[in-house]
Amino acid sequence: MTAATLTGPTADPTLPALYRVARRARETRDTYTVALVPAEDAPAPAFAPGQFNMLYAFGVGEAPISISGDPGSGDPGKGGSLVHTVRAVGAVTRAICGLKPGGVVGVRGPFGRGWTLAAAQGKDVMVVAGGLGLAPLRPAIYHILARRERFGRVSLLYGARSPADVLYARQMAGWRRAGLGVHLTVDQGTASWSGDVGLVTRLIPKASFDPGNTLALICGPEVMMRFTIAELEKLGLGRQQIYLSMERNMTCAVGFCGHCQFGPQFVCKDGPVFPYSQVAGLLRQREV
Amino acid sequence: MQTLEPILREHPFFQGLDPGYIALLAGCASNVVFRPGHYLMKEGEAANHFYIIRQGKVSIEIASPGRGPIPIQTVGEGDILGWSWLVPPYRWQFDGRALQETRAIALDGQCLRGKCEEDHSLGYEILRRFALVMADRLAATRLQLLDLYGKDP
Numbered sequence: 001m002t003a004a005t006l007t008g009p010t011a012d013p014t015l016p017a018l019y020r021v022a023r024r025a026r027e028t029r030d031t032y033t034v035a036l037v038p039a040e041d042a043p044a045p046a047f048a049p050g051q052f053n054m055l056y057a058f059g060v061g062e063a064p065i066s067i068s069g070d071p072g073s074g075d076p077g078k079g080g081s082l083v084h085t086v087r088a089v090g091a092v093t094r095a096i097c098g099l100k101p102g103g104v105v106g107v108r109g110p111f112g113r114g115w116t117l118a119a120a121q122g123k124d125v126m127v128v129a130g131g132l133g134l135a136p137l138r139p140a141i142y143h144i145l146a147r148r149e150r151f152g153r154v155s156l157l158y159g160a161r162s163p164a165d166v167l168y169a170r171q172m173a174g175w176r177r178a179g180l181g182v183h184l185t186v187d188q189g190t191a192s193w194s195g196d197v198g199l200v201t202r203l204i205p206k207a208s209f210d211p212g213n214t215l216a217l218i219c220g221p222e223v224m225m226r227f228t229i230a231e232l233e234k235l236g237l238g239r240q241q242i243y244l245s246m247e248r249n250m251t252c253a254v255g256f257c258g259h260c261q262f263g264p265q266f267v268c269k270d271g272p273v274f275p276y277s278q279v280a281g282l283l284r285q286r287e288v
Numbered sequence: 289m290q291t292l293e294p295i296l297r298e299h300p301f302f303q304g305l306d307p308g309y310i311a312l313l314a315g316c317a318s319n320v321v322f323r324p325g326h327y328l329m330k331e332g333e334a335a336n337h338f339y340i341i342r343q344g345k346v347s348i349e350i351a352s353p354g355r356g357p358i359p360i361q362t363v364g365e366g367d368i369l370g371w372s373w374l375v376p377p378y379r380w381q382f383d384g385r386a387l388q389e390t391r392a393i394a395l396d397g398q399c400l401r402g403k404c405e406e407d408h409s410l411g412y413e414i415l416r417r418f419a420l421v422m423a424d425r426l427a428a429t430r431l432q433l434l435d436l437y438g439k440d441p
Contacts, residue, residue: 131437161437187432189347189359194387197347197359199428205366221436 013254016056016106017042021099022081028165030088031132032097033068035081039104044080047071049139050114050245050273053082054253056106057095064250064268065096066136067110072146082107085135085167111253112272115140115217116243124152124209128228130159130200130220134167136245136272137219145178152214155181155207159200159224162188181207200224201231211236219245226283229276242276263288292317292393299340301368301417309410316399322346322386328369329384335372337394341365344390349383357383361428368421373397374414 018039025033038044047067056062069083088097096105117140125144129137137156144151156175160166163186172182183206189197196203200220216232218225225244232242248260248267255269263282265271282288293314296302302310320339322328328339328346339346345364349357360382363369372380374397404411 159437161435165437185362187435187437189349189362191356191358193359196345196362196364198361199431202428223431223434224436227431 013108013111014252016054016062016108019044019082019105019107021101021103021105024099024101027085027167030097031085031165031167032088033083033085034096034099035069035083036105036107037081044082045110047082047110047139048114049117049143050136051110051112052136052250052253052272053084053107053109053111054250055084055086055092055096056108057092057099058104058106060095061092062106062108062251063090063092063096064111064253065093066245066272068135068138070142071139072142082110085132085138087132108253111250111268113270113274115245115273116215116275117143120144120215120217121147121150122152122213124214125154126204126207126209126214126216126232127154127156128158128200128204128216128218128220129156130224130228131161131165132167133218133220133224133245134158137217138168140217141175141180145175145180148179152210153181153208154179155183155209157183157200157203157207158185159203159220160184160186162186163190163193163195183207199227201227204228204231204235214241216242217244218242222246222283229283239277239280240275243273244276244279245272246274246279247272292319295342295393296340300366301340301421305413305417309413312403312410313395313400316396316403317393318396320392320394322390322392324386324388326386327383328386328390328392329372329380329382331380331383333380335370335378335380336397338368338370338373338397339384339392339394341367341369342391342393344392345387346390347383347385347387349385351383357385361425361432362387368418370397371418371422373401374418 019036020039021034022037023035052064052066054062055065065084068085073080086093086096088094127137176182183203185196185198218228246267250268251257251259253268255266260267291314297310345362347359348361349359352358
């Protein structure tokens with residue numbers, strides 16, 4: 001397949017559409033946020049918080065990347081951009097992070113099931129993120145803040161590797177002003193860091209919430225999610241109150257290839273967001 | 289004069305402890321305040337207290353030449369700080385520096401060691417509670433060592 005054969009957003013989920021980099025912002029030393037717009041005069045598709053796209057760096061390969069932008073920006077489905085936060089860890093992600101405004105990528109998607117935010121209305125919401133796991137949760141935060149009055153107490157508990165690895169640091173003050181309880185910790189502090197140092201689970205007691213009427217949205221490394229779930233269960237949250245975003249080797253993204261099989265589910269189409277009640281038995285199984 | 293007994297009784301660390309022991313512990317307790325930058329403990333110095341943090345934030349850290357203090361963990365409201373008073377040679381292994389104005393209850397470890405020696409039931413209750421704190425901190429430190437948010441967790 002050549003770039004010349006590609007068009008704007010297409011109904012064929014296996015065929016990438018051409019997008020151009022509209023903006024690129026450096027978040028940390030190895031992580032960039034890129035805003036993509038259709039290369040042709042076509043609308044960017046609407047997406048649900050928690051969904052992902054397959055981004056194709058031509059000549060290099062394709063990788064699944066969560067959408068990290070505001071689902072309410074512009075007029076969804078009629079314009080706007082697709083925003084992704086990408087960490088340069090492999091050949092594809094390095095190529096995507098290296099693209100300058102005007103650079104072209106292929107986009108397939110959006111794919112998968114996102115966060116169940118309708119079920120969170122009227123409830124306290126606890127958003128727990130570790131590392132780059134904040135990226136797929138950011139659209140959920142945007143969604144909630146745009147309808148703040150529909151939710152109870154909303155907290156973000158975020159654990160990063162170090163102060164230099166904190167994502168969206170400049171936005172957090174605005175989120176606080178908009179009614180989000182933001183609690184931040186790092187695993188490795190520095191001499192100049194006066195914030196918290198320690199695991200993200202240690203932030204849980206700082207959040208205000210009613211365990212009987214709370215929905216928890218979790219995304220991060222699986223070990224971090226397991227320990228977070230254990231702490232939330234100690235406080236009385238049931239399995240049906242906990243949602244997590246899983247990551248596996250999504251390749252086709254439409255449930256054909258089986259690379260992202262997770263027990264009886266495919267992460268690409270049945271997830272990446274799952275209620276914990278659906279995957280609890282799989283999380284502690286090796287090699288699943 | 290109001291004692292610290294009601295505060296100790298309400299603290300989760302002492303949950304389920306015999307009221308007589310709570311009264312005894314209150315006799316070893318005092319209110320303390322640390323200004324930002326002041327040390328609650330310093331590496332190598334005699335460890336004669338442990339603290340129940342009531343308000344504020346303390347950095348558990350180690351000083352390294354040329355790098356300044358390296359924070360390992362922060363503790364805050366409700367946390368227990370310090371167990372070196374319980375373990376020979378009773379010297380702090382890390383620094384504890386207040387990052388904010390920190391209000392705490394200091395419990396006299398020397399006094400408490402003596403009472404634990406005299407009454408092994410009290411000693412067991414105290415050790416059992418500290419074992420939970422130690423296990424929690426050890427698990428947290430192990431996870432921090434995994435560098436979960438690094439490139440190859």
